[in-house]
Amino acid sequence: MDKQELKKRVKEVIARVLEIDENEVSDDDNFIFDLGADSAQSIELVAGFEEEFDIEMDEDRALEVQNVSDAVNFIAEYVD
């Protein structure tokens, strides 16, 4: 999958789970510090990505991912 396409879909998931405007999400945003995700939403994000891309991620590692760019790179490992 094209990286740009992947990033777009990642941002859509983030916007949906955190109930924010997709345009408010930038590449370097930290899910917690910049976007205000709480602990439940962090888990929902992992579940949202798995559903969106039909993948199963290592949950511990997935929860370590803190920002949009890192999420894109991490998901790319599973999608490719």
Added chain:
Amino acid sequence: MAAKNIKNLNQNMEKIFYPESVAIVGANKVPGTVPHDIIHNILKADFQGIVYPVSPREKFIAGAKAYKYIIDIEDPVDLAIIVFPSSVCDLALEQCGKKGVKSAIIISAGFKEIGEKGREREQKLLEIADKYDMNFIGPNCLGVINTDPKKSLNASFARQMPEEGNIGFLSQSGALCTAVLDYAQAKHIGFSKFISFGNKADINEIDLLNYLKDDPKTEVILIYLEEISNGRALMETARNIIAETGKPILALKAGRTSEGASAAASHTGSLAGSDEVTSGALKQAGIIRCDNIEEMFNKAIAMAYQPMPKSNRVAIITNAGGPGVLTTDAAISEGLELANFSDQTTAVLKKSLPRTANIKNPVDVIGDARAERYKVALSQALKDVNVDGAFVILTPQSMTDIEDTAQEVARVAEQYDKPIYASFMGEAEVSEGVDILQRNKIPHYQLPESMCRAFATAYNYTTHKQKELDRSELYEDVDKEKAQKILDQAKSEGRKVLTEYEADKVLETYRLPLPQRELAKSADEAVEIAEEIGFPVAMKIQSEDITHKFDIKGVVLDINSTDEVKQAYEKIMENVKSNKPDAKINGILVEEMIPEGEEVILGIHQDSYFGPSIMYGMGGIFVETFKDVSFRVAPLDRETAENMIEETSSAPLLHGARGISERDIDALINALIRLSQLATDCPDIQELDINPMIVLEKGQGCYVADASISL
């Protein structure tokens, strides 16, 4: 990490307790969460300053404008309270640094208490704080409360703001803080500052104790500790506080169990669970150690509410005989004295009280006493120059007006500069009276025993003059280099245990009293040595592989002839061969037989919190059975050494109990001081036992009968 800049630290701590503005970084609007509760606590307490919620998503929180980042706030911020999850606390602290915030409280958990990952996070926080000259409390804490109406800050997620008071409370455990607040609320115990310091990554108990030392609102300091950052610094700080301000420090230290001690090779090691050393060290520093929260507050309110007792002479005013006797017993067993009333007091009491009343101390105002009768008896007792404190005992009889009596006690207390404590015995019927006493700062105790103990603690505190170690009492005739040389030799050979002969040589360099002795490599040599020393002699196996020589029958005492020397030599060798066949034998020590005396044990132990420590106790083979020992941190002065001896139950034996003549306590004190110097000068010594040391009659000295040293 650079050393703390004290000037910055003091300024930054002042801003933690007295900020003009506070930012809650990571705030939210979700009830039941820490960020939500903290912001509401701050607002509910009527904080005298500006509050800035900082939240990535909210525009307004609790009616206040919220900022996405702390750097978005135009005005300066004095204090940041960080409530983000631990994974992003570093980002939050970094922004605080950029904003110029110098003080922070990091509430979040998930740091060193969870392991390596958390430890790394904590280290990162320290690096950021260092970079921006910031200081922070926490992480992993409940927060901080300042009841001073000038600020009224409840920067915590406790359920309530405590009443204002003069007790400063420090706690490593946040959860314990909530229990203490609840306990204190029920008893109207107020606090000046209430501080949960959690993992104490940056600001630790020493810094906070120093802050409370200079805090004019704090008159009594309480501290709950799980582990001690720096034992020696804690002792020095406490000594300074007590000497300079007179503020009493009471401590509750968790961890009284002695796991791991059983693995120690020496007697001293097995008796020195770190807790025993901690107890000795706290005592040495003047800190009053308590066993539980109740005891701590029983003692704290005595010292925080009422004047300190000028003597131990007390008056007891009671409306019931039995409780009067119980209180008398408790008072006497705590070392208090029942004051002898002056003739004038007796005359007035005789005139004022019914015929059936007991006008001697304890004064029994009898069962039908109303408040007025208590007032007369209490006032007269306190007027008496022979009385320096009073206990008011009340039992709820049908005629007793409990609340009025409580009010009267409070009124009388205002008129005299002498302490009054009360015990309204019972529970349900006396509760309103107790409430009145507590609101009026009359220390109340459910049991007379606790009341007497609290009074005795306050009295002992006033008589105990905290002083620096008297270095003039240390000896200059010791040879540190020579002792170290012997230790280095053993170390170079990879040995962890010195032979007794070597141990004796080390003790000799510090002039500890040893009997004449020489090492024999053969039976003939043993005979020669014995003849030179003169009979009787003792003979002991020498091997670094044998610590407890008696256990393997490696010792023969009271040898009176050359034939006996030869026999003893062969016998010891046989015993060792059968009981410890692999032991490397260095020879047999032939030694002057020490006359009979009292057997005591002296030891050195390296404590993880306090470093080189000294043990003293009842010696011989029962040392571990009776555990009649005391510990102090080295070096010792005379007074400390004497206290160590006197606090053991076996001390009377040295003073000449039951027909035994008085022992040479002075020589024993000298030995303890010398040993403490050795412990301080040679930290390679991990454990040292002198067991037994024989203390002879007064003027005859004391002798090391057996010694072992482990490196």
